[in-house]
Amino acid sequence: MVKGYENINTWVFDLDRTLYTGPFEWEKRAFNNFFEYVEKHYGISKEDAAAMDAEFSKSSFYLKGWVEELPGFDIKHWWNEIDKVDASDVPVCKLTQKMLKDLPGQKVLFTNGHPSHMDKFLKHLGLEDSFDEKIAIDESDIRQNRFKPNPDIYHEIIQKMKTKPDQCVMFEDNLHNLKTAHQIGMGTVLVNVDDCYKHLDYIHNQKDTFTHWLEDHMK
Numbered sequence: 001m002v003k004g005y006e007n008i009n010t011w012v013f014d015l016d017r018t019l020y021t022g023p024f025e026w027e028k029r030a031f032n033n034f035f036e037y038v039e040k041h042y043g044i045s046k047e048d049a050a051a052m053d054a055e056f057s058k059s060s061f062y063l064k065g066w067v068e069e070l071p072g073f074d075i076k077h078w079w080n081e082i083d084k085v086d087a088s089d090v091p092v093c094k095l096t097q098k099m100l101k102d103l104p105g106q107k108v109l110f111t112n113g114h115p116s117h118m119d120k121f122l123k124h125l126g127l128e129d130s131f132d133e134k135i136a137i138d139e140s141d142i143r144q145n146r147f148k149p150n151p152d153i154y155h156e157i158i159q160k161m162k163t164k165p166d167q168c169v170m171f172e173d174n175l176h177n178l179k180t181a182h183q184i185g186m187g188t189v190l191v192n193v194d195d196c197y198k199h200l201d202y203i204h205n206q207k208d209t210f211t212h213w214l215e216d217h218m219k
């Protein structure tokens, strides 16, 4: 029994900054590599690249901004760079492993990350066998806008899992992605975000970490 979520049969999880906690040092290393790449190939200084990235992230998925801004932008090159980054300091949580397994219902991993990143991180976290369905995105998905927060993908998942929006809950650190979930009728839980967004109508529940949410509700 999941306290407060008795009618839920499907749980949808983001990966990065949702299924593990900070301080997210690996991201800093990855983005440093990325901004170096942009500087080398496009002549945009690292500082300007960081500012552009922050701007893209305000409105949507950051890679969409880069694809539109830099014609010929090589996503695969960037993803290779991400895969090379040392992420061995990402915290592994045995409690999360156990409680996620015990969480009753269908579990879907839904990331805007690429497949090899998803596989690498789930393996590192010991969560590779914890999901009924795993969705990552490839280059064609990015070019066709098939990623969060596009509601079409959410509806595809709901159909595939043979459920209904009001029987699904999504866990995320990203407000855009939760807003879509709320708009199509899913429940939402915001995690790993310092600021308090409880006043937003599309944030139904908020917790400092996913593990603490599990501890609260799996009693």
Ligand SMILES: [Mg+2]
Pocket: 014, 015, 016, 017, 018, 172, 173, 174
């Ligand atoms: Mg995330």
